[in-house]
Amino acid sequence: MTESVTNNKGSGLAITALILGIVAILSSFIPLAGIFLVWAPAIVGLILGIIGLTGGRPSRVMALIGVILSALSIVLVIAFTAAAVGAVSSAIDETAAVSESSEVSEEAAGASEFVYEVTGDGGSAMITYASYSDGEYSSQSANGAPLPFSYTGTLADGGILDFSSLSLVAIGTDSTTTLSCKITVDGEVVSENTSTGAYASVMCSQSDSGF
Structure with a gap:
């Protein structure tokens, strides 16, 4: 009788x-939520x-399968958690690198004159x-x-440069x-032209220089 009760x-x-074990192994595959659902x-x-x-x-067979599934679900959820943390960390590092690169570019751009x-x-x-001026061309x-x-x-607004609008036109008099x-950017001549005669006209622009 006792043996029957024990069995x-x-x-x-x-x-x-x-x-x-089945519930745990299924929960471990649920994105994000599985991290919290699988443990109990x-x-x-x-x-x-x-x-x-x-x-x-x-009974031993069922118990053994339950143990294996439960243990496997714990291993999986730990692996998924580590992968998620790694992905988030990588994304944060990449965002920080892009932000730093952008700041450096803006600092370099802000000095252009x-x-x-x-x-x-x-x-x-x-x-x-x-x-x-004031972020607009005129x-x-x-x-x-x-x-x-x-x-x-100063050819900059918030670190954004655009040389394509640099242009200068001059027309002389009868004498x-x-x-x-001449157009100079940060001390470097990017365009220059000369014309002769009465009412001589000259034009300088970024497109002349390919700067």
Whole structure:
């Protein structure tokens, strides 16, 4: 009688361990939530399965399967957790690297400065040039501007540079014999032209230089 009761008890524990093992192994494959759901059934299933191993042969088989499934679910959830932490850490490092690179680029960009220059005889010239202020480009004109003419601006807004809008046009007077223009960026001449004769006209732009 006692043996029968013991076998029944062992069989009940084995069945419970098997069920909990199945629940645990299935929970371990649930993204994110499985990390929290798997522990209770896995640990209880592992304990009951070990106890159930003392029962009869059918019970021992079920108990053993329950132990294996419970243990495997714990291993899987640990592996999945480590992989998730590694992925998050990698993403954070990559974001930090991109942010640092962007900051460096902006620092380098913020130092850029351009200079327009027009020189020649004839005393004055009509000058039109692209300027950059408050984050926007605009066209400026100076009719009868005394020579030599010079305009300095900063070609940056929040670290974003665009050289494509650099342009300078000058037209001399009837007494002009030589007229020259030049664009310099951070001390480097990126475009210059010279024209001769009355009403000489010159144009300098970024596209001339391929800068």
